[in-house]
Amino acid sequence: AVSFFWFRRDLRLEDNIGLFYALKSSNPVIPLFIFDEAILDSLPKDDARVAFIHESLAKINIQLNETGSSILVKKGKTPEVWKNLIQEFDVKEVFFNKDYEPFAIQRDEAICQLLESNESITYSFKDQVIFEEKEITKADGLPYTVYTPYKNKWLEKFNQLKPVREYETSELFSNFYKSDFSFPTLKQIGFEESAIKVKPHNLTQIAHYHETRDFPAVDSTSYLSPHLRFGTVSIRKLVNWAARKNAVFLSELIWREFFMQILFSFPKVMTQNFKSDYDGIQWRNNEEDFKRWCTGNTGYPMVDAGMRQLNETGYMHNRVRMVVASFLCKHLLIQWQWGEAYFAEKLLDYDLSANVGNWQWAAGTGCDAAPYFRVFNPDIQLKKFDEKGIYIRKWIPEFDLGYGQPMVDHAMARDRAIATYKAGILK
Ligand code: FAD
Numbered sequence: 001a002v003s004f005f006w007f008r009r010d011l012r013l014e015d016n017i018g019l020f021y022a023l024k025s026s027n028p029v030i031p032l033f034i035f036d037e038a039i040l041d042s043l044p045k046d047d048a049r050v051a052f053i054h055e056s057l058a059k060i061n062i063q064l065n066e067t068g069s070s071i072l073v074k075k076g077k078t079p080e081v082w083k084n085l086i087q088e089f090d091v092k093e094v095f096f097n098k099d100y101e102p103f104a105i106q107r108d109e110a111i112c113q114l115l116e117s118n119e120s121i122t123y124s125f126k127d128q129v130i131f132e133e134k135e136i137t138k139a140d141g142l143p144y145t146v147y148t149p150y151k152n153k154w155l156e157k158f159n160q161l162k163p164v165r166e167y168e169t170s171e172l173f174s175n176f177y178k179s180d181f182s183f184p185t186l187k188q189i190g191f192e193e194s195a196i197k198v199k200p201h202n203l204t205q206i207a208h209y210h211e212t213r214d215f216p217a218v219d220s221t222s223y224l225s226p227h228l229r230f231g232t233v234s235i236r237k238l239v240n241w242a243a244r245k246n247a248v249f250l251s252e253l254i255w256r257e258f259f260m261q262i263l264f265s266f267p268k269v270m271t272q273n274f275k276s277d278y279d280g281i282q283w284r285n286n287e288e289d290f291k292r293w294c295t296g297n298t299g300y301p302m303v304d305a306g307m308r309q310l311n312e313t314g315y316m317h318n319r320v321r322m323v324v325a326s327f328l329c330k331h332l333l334i335q336w337q338w339g340e341a342y343f344a345e346k347l348l349d350y351d352l353s354a355n356v357g358n359w360q361w362a363a364g365t366g367c368d369a370a371p372y373f374r375v376f377n378p379d380i381q382l383k384k385f386d387e388k389g390i391y392i393r394k395w396i397p398e399f400d401l402g403y404g405q406p407m408v409d410h411a412m413a414r415d416r417a418i419a420t421y422k423a424g425i426l427k
Contacts, residue, residue, distance in 0.1 A: 259357030
């Protein structure tokens with residue numbers, strides 16, 4: 001008889017709750033990862049995120065090999081893979097950490113049913129967040145839809161627990177199933193190396209985060225986002241550390257959980273406006289304009305630098321993400337879903353909850369969003385946050401040779417956006 005630990009968005013051996021409890025179970029534990037064809041089939045063959053997952057699994061496998069074990073990597077449709085596994089092994093228990101995206105919730109329900117019909121017991125754990133689902137609610141039990149009171153409640157609860165418990169697994173490694181499963185190459189999974197790579201995270205400048213985080217040329221943010229997305233770092237270790245180092249940085253990690261609980265409580269935000277009274281806005285949705293935005297050819301240096309950074313590296317600084325998103329929705333009057341989809345394709349840190357949450361914030365359609373009449377001026381943003389033009393020159397080498405004409409006049413676009421929103425918002 002064996003237990004399984006099923007890796008998903010938690011690609012690490014250290015401080016991994018589900019793995020900790022799996023290793024404490026009475027059976028040897030087979031660590032498993034499934035490359036799900038339902039997801040992979042829609043991705044380009046050089047998708048950098050698949051390469052990063054593969055690389056993270058390879059690291060886990062090396063650690064496992066030192067204990068006489070190895071990771072079992074499968075590729076296929078998840079239900080089919082599990083059907084085969086319960087034929088092949090006497091599966092007593094399956095442990096995994098929860099994933100709160102609507103698609104994942106459905107998948108996990110189906111797999112749990114399948115396993116339970118085989119009399120395998122399933123256990124799921126909160127690992128991805130400090131507070132999940134309905135743990136932080138208003139006094140009446142309803143979800144918060146405004147960030148600041150959510151954050152205050154989050155901090156109040158966190159301060160009672162501080163530091164949150166970490167789950168060290170290394171002493172339990174002898175409980176892994178002894179095995180020599182062959183580890184597939186990226187090619188065997190049907191993918192290839194990407195020119196784009198996930199950077200290691202960098203916490204050396206976090207003491208000054210509150211002063212430097214808005215300046216894209218300073219490069220002072222943590223680069224944690226892809227690591228949090230795939231769980232190569234533990235949120236508990238990070239939050240315990242951040243609480244001692246920098247309150248503003250901690251509050252960004254709370255934004256992450258705020259948007260996760262919004263998606264969990266209001267799954268319609270994936271595709272629809274959180275504020276349904278904004279459904280009447282008449283978007284222009286011009287395909288040519290969209291192309292110019294995607295390729296970084298709007299004539300606004302801050303917007304173009306951001307889009308080129310995204311296209312070349314799979315990353316964009318947060319301040320610039322806010323500027324390009326506002327520009328698309330307000331200057332070009334293109335609905336946020338188009339921008340959200342483009343970011344989803346390109347971002348290494350793409351996360352459904354953070355992406356829709358922030359896009360809806362920029363469009364004004366989200367909970368606690370920027371008011372519709374606030375239209376960022378991309379040139380003023382540039383002056384404020386990249387005064388010497390260091391960031392824009394990095395991504396627009398031709399900048400000094402004279403830069404193209406803006407594709408829309410700011411004053412005209414601003415007035416047009418406000419008028420369009422005003423006319424479209426249902427009373
Ligand atoms: P840091 O500034 O070092 O922040 C640390 C961590 O806090 C981040 O890694 C992230 O987990 C969290 N965080 C910071 N800001 C936010 C925020 N506004 N919302 C939610 N979490 C936050 N972040 C994603 O992880 N995935 C996305 O798909 C995503 N899409 C975005 C789309 C738009 C239009 C905008 C404006 C922002 C988006 N963000 C997204 C949020 C933010 O831009 C990135 O998390 C951040 O730039 C990542 O870089 P970092 O790790 O160096 O950030």
